[in-house]
Amino acid sequence: MIQNGYLIFEDESFLDSTVAKMNALRKNGQFCDVRLQVCGHELMAHRAVLACCSPYLFEIFNSDIESHGVSHVTFEDLDPEAVEILLNYAYTAQLKADKELVKEVYSAAKRFKMERVKQICGDYLLSKLDSQNAISFRNFASSMGDARFLSQVDAFIQDHLLDVSEQEDFLKLPRLKLEVMLEDNLTLPSNGKLYSKVLNWVQRSLWENGDQLERLMEEVQTLYYSPDHKLVDGGLVIEGHSEVFGGEEDHLQFVQKKPVRESDQRQMSCSSSGSLSPSNQAANAPKQTARREWKYIASEKTANNNYLCLAVLDGVLCVIFLHGRNSPQTSPSATPCLMKSLSFEAQPEELEEQPLSPMHYARSGLGTAALNGKFIAAGGYNREECLRTVECYDPKEDRWTFIAPMRTPRARFQMAVLMGQLYVIGGSNGHSDELSSGEKYDPRTDEWTQVPELRTNRCNAGVCSLNNKLYVVGGSDPCGQKGLKNCDAFDPVAKTWTNCASLNIRRHQAAVCELDGFMYAIGGAESWNCLNTVERYNPENNTWTLIAPMNVARRGAAVAVHAGKLFVVGGFDGTHALRCVEMYDPARNDWKMLGSMTSSRSNAGVAMLGDTIYAVGGFDGNEFLNTVEVYNPETDEWYDCAKAPSPLSD
Structure with missing residues (x-):
């Protein structure tokens, strides 16, 4: 084919033919320049091929770059058959392992830093997880140091402890x-x-x-x-x-x-x-x-x-x-027996004495949302690092389990649900002040995938879904000292970002939510001065309008919507973490103080499950929190234990 003055020919069979020939050369020991000694077995290969698929071997070969002969790499703790399977994969992109060898292939892939193979093997093992093998799988996941694998095995054990206990x-x-x-x-x-x-x-x-x-x-x-x-x-x-x-x-x-x-x-x-x-x-x-x-x-x-x-x-x-x-005078006669019939x-x-189950990790600056009747808490930070882990709370079971972690550690962000998927945008990863990256979670596949980046790095921004678009409102400037007026919208179908009208007041750490077709930006701070001002966005005419201010200036507050009203929870007033809660009635355009939480919480997360508002995590002024409490609108009271009359819609 002639195109723009060039002869162009694409040989569709060339790549497959070349790959097959290279693998045949490997098996015949021809032109090989690396020997892998695996528990007494010698496996020949080509250094360039292995370096392309194994970051671990690349590092070894790169440190031995002056060697013009055959490199020797010795492994005394790997299975030779598993390594041969990885070599075939490196040459053919096909992974074929007997089910009895999957753990050994996983171990070898971990050593070679072949993350894709490790994930495929881990997913296969999880698909075979049952009550009989749960303990051995947990021991294996623990020895591999795989937090994702381990959390899913632990979640299974939590749900099937009595069956597991009989094995x-x-x-x-x-x-x-x-x-x-x-x-x-x-x-x-x-x-x-x-x-x-x-x-x-x-x-x-x-x-x-x-x-x-x-x-x-x-x-x-x-x-x-x-x-x-x-x-x-x-x-x-x-x-x-x-x-x-x-x-x-x-x-x-x-x-x-x-x-x-x-x-x-x-x-x-x-x-x-x-x-x-x-x-x-x-x-x-x-x-x-x-x-x-x-x-x-x-x-x-x-x-x-x-x-x-x-x-x-x-x-x-x-x-x-x-x-x-x-009775302190008597002593036990035997180890308690399991009685499944009870x-x-x-x-x-x-x-009356049972506290609501806490999250596995204390978190502040986390993202939260309600999804499919569950409470999702993602990322956040403690005193030492930003987190990737994501926890899912089932209110009927009063239990937290892990779902797939985010691709990037992040804190100081908000999360929203759009078209049945979770979106997180921007935030901080603990190393750079702001992130421009975003990702979305699909609950059907339990996977996070990247979304197009913001045009500017953004931390402490509000995130909200409105009319099938995702809005990012305000946030911190690159130096983290001033709030931003910027407002951007993401179209998930076109996968594009567009500018919206700017806020009237610079804001970072504002609470943002949607109610009755409008978007609200609540409180926050201009620089470090906390705001009680609130503005509302009308998507029909692309304008922001100031409405009645809150009773208390606050940044880092959380917001939930219930029965056509806004509930703003906690935050920081510039001096103290807050327990107080107030409610906005759009029909009256006024704010009313409500019952306070049991704990002070700044940068916490809230979500509505049924008719109950859940508040989790945050910082109380002294400690990062993993605790949970719920609000009952009928009684105007907060509870941190299971006695709370918290009706949940099915």
Whole structure:
């Protein structure tokens, strides 16, 4: 074909033919310049081909760039068949692995940093996840340091704990048996907060008292659960002391004040066999070097005052049995037995004491939204880093689980639902002040994909969906010192950004939402001066109009829409994190103060589920929060426990 003076010919069979010939040359050892020694087996290949598909081998070859002979790379801990499968993939782009070899291929792909292969193998293993293999899969995911894989296995175990507990792998796990003495008429709460206190007690026993985990499991340990919900060492109570372990605010206090950083998850050296050997060194290790995993995974009430829990203690996957008894004079006769026929519903007196389940991570500056009846909390930051993880709350189960993490760590952003998908735009990744990137989440595939970037980097901007478009309002300038007036709209069909009318007042950290076909920008700050002003956008004439101001100036507030009114929650007034809440009635164009939250929260997230407003995370002025509370409009009250009369529409 002649085109623009050039002869153009496309040979569609050339690439396939060349690839097949190169792989044949590899197998025949022809023109090969690298030897992989894998557990006594020698595999020949071409350095350039491997460098193109394996960043790990590229680094090795690049450091040996002056070598003109044959490179030798030795692996003593990989499966030769798995490496051969990866070599075939490198030459043919076809991955063909026997199902019994998928774990070995995953391990080799992890070493070679072949992320696509690792993801494909992980997805295959997750598709085969069931009650019989859940424990072995968790041990494998833990040994690989794969946070995404691990979170999905843990979510499965949470949903199927009793079925998992009947399997042979589960029955072989180390067991910690605890007897918890109770005051008369007091019952143990069947929620994760109790086990957080138990983890604190175990940590203290290991690092402050010098005990070993094996020793703790040799006999039944006696603890005391006080009427004010503290967990106390039973021996100290009997001797007349009252030292308290695991108070309400000191979750995992003996290792770290906050949950483990996401960047540390890949470095945790968790046991893959259930052996107790890791704790031998941990008992005498300095506190600041203890970085193994401590985690509550799941629990069930199995009988009256009998509880079963699966947790990771100092990197060791363990079963914890709890038996509550009212009489300190008697002792347990046997380990509690599982009784699937019994009801696992909490009793009314327990519900009054049961806090709503907290998120796995404390987060401030997070993005939140309601999607398919669930509460989605994404990203945010704690004192040390911006987060990628995304958690999903099911109000019917009172349970948080992980969904696919975002592609980019980000905080100081807002999230909106558009055409059944979640959108996040801009924010900060903790390294640069602002991001121009955006991404969207498809709940059908559990995947995040990129969307076209903003024309300017934007942090602390408001995000809202309106008339099948996504709007980004205000935000911080590149220096982070002034608010912006900019307003941009994204068309998800055309995949293009367009400019809209500018705000009347510069704003960053404003709360933005849609109500009755209008978009509202609420409060925020011009520079660091908090605003009580509010403006409304009319898409029909592309104009912003100032409306009645709030009673309280605030930035970093959250907003929800209920029954045709706006509910603005918390924020920061320039001096303090706020508990106060106010409501805007567009028919009256006025604001009314409502009942305050149980906690002060700035840069928190809110969403409507049914007829209930949920508030999560944020910063209370001292601590980053992972707690949840709900608002009942009928009673004008906030609750942080399950006794809240929170009607949910089906």
